[in-house]
Amino acid sequence: MSVAQDYLGRMAWLVKELNRHIYNYHVLDAPTIPDAEYDKLFRELQELEAAHPEAVSNDTPTSRVGAAPIPEFRQVTHAVPMLSLNNGFSDEDIDNFDRRVREGLDAGQVDYAAELKFDGLAMSLRYESGVFVQAATRGDGYTGEDVTANIRTVRVIPLRLHGDDVPAVLEVRGEVLMFKQDFERLNERQREAGQKEFANPRNAAAGSLRQLDARITAQRKLRFFAYGIGLLEGAEMPQSHSAVLDWFERLGLPVSKERAVVRGCEGLLGYYRSIGEKRGALPYEIDGVVYKVDRVADQRALGFVSRAPRFALAHKFPAEEALTVVSAIDVQVGRTGAITPVARLVPVSVGGVTVTNATLHNEDEVRRKDVRIGDTVVVRRAGDVIPEVLSVVLERRPTPEPAVYTLPAQCPVCGSHVVREEGEAVARCSGGLTCAAQRKEAIRHFAGRRMMDIEGLGDRYIDSLVECNLIHGVADLYKLTLDDLLKMKRLADERDGTTPETVKQGKVATKWADNLLAAIEASKRPPLERLLFALGIRHVGESTAKTLADWLGSLALVRRAPAALLRVLPDIGGTVAEAIADFFAEEKNQIALDALLETGVAPQGEHAPKAALRERLDEVQLLAALGIPKLTEPRARQLLDGRTLEDLAFLKVFGVFGLPEALVASLESWMAVEANREALMKLSSLRRELLDALPEEAAAPEGALAGKTFVLTGTLPTMSRDQAGALIEAAGGKVSGSVSKKTSYVVAGVEAGSKLEKAEALGVTVLDEAGLLALLGQANQ
Numbered sequence: 001m002s003v004a005q006d007y008l009g010r011m012a013w014l015v016k017e018l019n020r021h022i023y024n025y026h027v028l029d030a031p032t033i034p035d036a037e038y039d040k041l042f043r044e045l046q047e048l049e050a051a052h053p054e055a056v057s058n059d060t061p062t063s064r065v066g067a068a069p070i071p072e073f074r075q076v077t078h079a080v081p082m083l084s085l086n087n088g089f090s091d092e093d094i095d096n097f098d099r100r101v102r103e104g105l106d107a108g109q110v111d112y113a114a115e116l117k118f119d120g121l122a123m124s125l126r127y128e129s130g131v132f133v134q135a136a137t138r139g140d141g142y143t144g145e146d147v148t149a150n151i152r153t154v155r156v157i158p159l160r161l162h163g164d165d166v167p168a169v170l171e172v173r174g175e176v177l178m179f180k181q182d183f184e185r186l187n188e189r190q191r192e193a194g195q196k197e198f199a200n201p202r203n204a205a206a207g208s209l210r211q212l213d214a215r216i217t218a219q220r221k222l223r224f225f226a227y228g229i230g231l232l233e234g235a236e237m238p239q240s241h242s243a244v245l246d247w248f249e250r251l252g253l254p255v256s257k258e259r260a261v262v263r264g265c266e267g268l269l270g271y272y273r274s275i276g277e278k279r280g281a282l283p284y285e286i287d288g289v290v291y292k293v294d295r296v297a298d299q300r301a302l303g304f305v306s307r308a309p310r311f312a313l314a315h316k317f318p319a320e321e322a323l324t325v326v327s328a329i330d331v332q333v334g335r336t337g338a339i340t341p342v343a344r345l346v347p348v349s350v351g352g353v354t355v356t357n358a359t360l361h362n363e364d365e366v367r368r369k370d371v372r373i374g375d376t377v378v379v380r381r382a383g384d385v386i387p388e389v390l391s392v393v394l395e396r397r398p399t400p401e402p403a404v405y406t407l408p409a410q411c412p413v414c415g416s417h418v419v420r421e422e423g424e425a426v427a428r429c430s431g432g433l434t435c436a437a438q439r440k441e442a443i444r445h446f447a448g449r450r451m452m453d454i455e456g457l458g459d460r461y462i463d464s465l466v467e468c469n470l471i472h473g474v475a476d477l478y479k480l481t482l483d484d485l486l487k488m489k490r491l492a493d494e495r496d497g498t499t500p501e502t503v504k505q506g507k508v509a510t511k512w513a514d515n516l517l518a519a520i521e522a523s524k525r526p527p528l529e530r531l532l533f534a535l536g537i538r539h540v541g542e543s544t545a546k547t548l549a550d551w552l553g554s555l556a557l558v559r560r561a562p563a564a565l566l567r568v569l570p571d572i573g574g575t576v577a578e579a580i581a582d583f584f585a586e587e588k589n590q591i592a593l594d595a596l597l598e599t600g601v602a603p604q605g606e607h608a609p610k611a612a613l614r615e616r617l618d619e620v621q622l623l624a625a626l627g628i629p630k631l632t633e634p635r636a637r638q639l640l641d642g643r644t645l646e647d648l649a650f651l652k653v654f655g656v657f658g659l660p661e662a663l664v665a666s667l668e669s670w671m672a673v674e675a676n677r678e679a680l681m682k683l684s685s686l687r688r689e690l691l692d693a694l695p696e697e698a699a700a701p702e703g704a705l706a707g708k709t710f711v712l713t714g715t716l717p718t719m720s721r722d723q724a725g726a727l728i729e730a731a732g733g734k735v736s737g738s739v740s741k742k743t744s745y746v747v748a749g750v751e752a753g754s755k756l757e758k759a760e761a762l763g764v765t766v767l768d769e770a771g772l773l774a775l776l777g778q779a780n781q
């Protein structure tokens with residue numbers, strides 16, 4: 001075959017292949033290739049076309065901006081086409097862009113409006129005399145779909161523009177997207193309802209928008225950020241893009257705060273880096289940043305080349321998805337025995353990091369994605385989370401087809417049965433702490449930096465200690481002797497074939513072992529919350545541990561607190577409360593904890609329960625927290641009505657209180673269980689005991705912010721919300737999680753969401769970080 005035919009064949013193939021992917025991505029919302037792979041093919045085609053302009057075919061994807069819309073929605077012709085952006089990837093690409101702009105304008109340094117490249121769906125919103133009349137998707141750039149009814153349900157989009165001075169016609173261009181948190185929640189709901197989960201927030205936003213029934217869209221939390229003007233009539237066009245965005249903000253349109261005006265290539269790269277650092281902390285996904293020449297007159301002078309403006313460039317982040325092949329599927333055994341299938345991958349670079357393993361989450365996930373050994377898969381690495389397998393490229397499945405994956409029936413570490421309880425997604429090894437894998441993980445967790453913080457006790461030593469049978473539970477750590485450690489080290493070195501020369505010569509290094517023993521000793525007085533976190537109670541993370549420590553004050557009280565008491569503490573729900581109470585009720589945990597305390601481990605700084613606990617010991621709340629089926633808080637109030645919890649424990653018949661029949665039946669069968677009756681009595685006496693021990697009136701907090709309640713929302717510029725909260729509390733103020741009429745101030749940072757809206761609606765004073773600091777500054781005077 002001649003060289004000429006070679007490139008013709010390649011170009012034809014690229015056109016066909018890219019068109020197919022565009023169709024899958026834009027029309028079907030079912031991507032068949034990672035963006036990075038697509039971009040690579042696209043660039044290859046662009047280069048070939050530039051080298052052989054005579055061979056450019058008329059259906060080349062480089063000449064169009066998308067694919068035809070799906071037919072169900074009414075079609076809308078865009079008055080001004082919705083084009084796309086050229087992409088840049090390297091510093092050099094940005095330098096070239098800036099140079100071309102300067103040459104085109106015959107200018108020295110150029111000011112650019114820099115903003116985020118939102119990873120959502122492009123949308124055009126039409127306002128006539130300030131009233132929202134139409135929303136259209138991009139479609140193929142010239143014709144889109146009428147999604148007015150769906151967009152009307154997006155709460156952040158104003159149905160009427162703010163202010164009196166509104167243009168006759170304004171078409172706003174922007175991006176519809178879903179926040180990461182809303183996406184997680186949606187998937188949780190989908191999972192619970194047995195419905196299909198979405199692969200990422202972008203797909204979830206697309207799926208939610210493409211609903212013929214707008215009521216479904218209304219249940220999905222879609223957002224919008226405006227980034228440009230399509231059409232403007234009856235008003236003067238602002239002179240710069242940055243002024244357009246400021247104007248949008250005044251009109252009540254959501255605009256991201258992460259925008260800036262920067263100068264020259266250096267300014268652009270500085271912006272790119274600063275956003276790159278913030279990316280993970282943003283509440284939504286972005287796939288890069290966008291630079292636009294700021295002056296509108298300059299934009300017009302530069303104009304467009306075929307599919308994209310010359311005055312703008314998208315600077316994309318390195319791809320976080322890549323294609324590779326699954327070489328094996330193994331399982332890992334976690335701290336709680338959870339069996340997690342893990343795909344072993346042919347090493348691949350994802351966003352600059354080599355990935356060799358990716359989690360498959362659980363059995364259902366493997367089934368849903370139908371991942372098999374030998375499959376080509378899309379792997380994704382977002383931020384510093386564990387890489388995951390997103391989907392299988394079915395077209396590349398080897399023939400004959402590999403077998404469907406099934407989880408092993410026995411734990412690969414200890415051979416115990418693998419069990420999966422009804423309604424649980426996770427399968428577990430039934431070996432408990434007899435399983436070395438679970439023991440290792442439990443000890444690893446216990447010794448971790450944010451838990452007991454035993455320095456120098458790395459994974460390798462933990463593995464060896466468990467394998468040599470030197471430690472069975474965490475208490476054994478505190479019984480280790482120098483001899484034990486030296487024996488462990490000798491065995492570990494032998495096993496790994498790394499015995500040092502000096503040791504072979506008969507010398508024994510003991511300094512490391514002395515240091516480790518000292519570190520173990522030093523870990524014996526942890527703050528209570530760290531000890532609680534270290535115990536590895538299911539569902540108890542750092543923040544729940546802190547709540548327990550702050551409110552209950554002592555390990556002794558945490559140990560004996562029934563679930564109903566735990567449940568009335570802030571941010572502790574039913575599942576978590578049950579998990580904590582179950583943990584401490586379990587005999588083997590009691591033995592392990594007593595053994596630990598016997599070694600001299602003792603939490604430091606224990607204190608009496610928090611005075612504010614008094615309010616939470618309300619009998620109605622406690623009764624409702626018992627988890628009696630059908631017993632809601634209002635019903636609990638009706639039932640108590642002058643009676644005490646103890647009174648109730650002596651009742652057998654509940655038909656006389658005017659309660660609904662179903663509830664009466666539920667109460668009677670609950671009370672018929674002796675253990676429940678006892679639990680009620682115990683709860684009541686613990687309540688009484690706590691009330692007696694608590695100070696009568698919560699002492700009025702001192703400090704200048706005493707009596708003031710704050711709600712923190714969004715990302716603050718120089719400190720974390722926790723730090724800000726600590727400052728407020730130190731000045732006597734209170735920090736709450738939700739906005740109400742009683743809130744004194746809302747401190748809002750970047751991307752503050754519904755709390756800010758609520759504050760505005762309720763007329764609560766909103767401060768930024770500087771405002772808060774000013775208030776604290778006054779407070780300190």
Ligand code: IVH
Nearest residue numbers: 083084085115116117118121122227290309
């Ligand atoms: S401006 C003529 N600004 O990227 C230029 N687009 O490849 C019109 N996008 O379809 C686009 N964030 O969906 C612009 N800040 C931003 C953007 C942005 C995301 C998307 C948009 C567009 C695609 C262009």
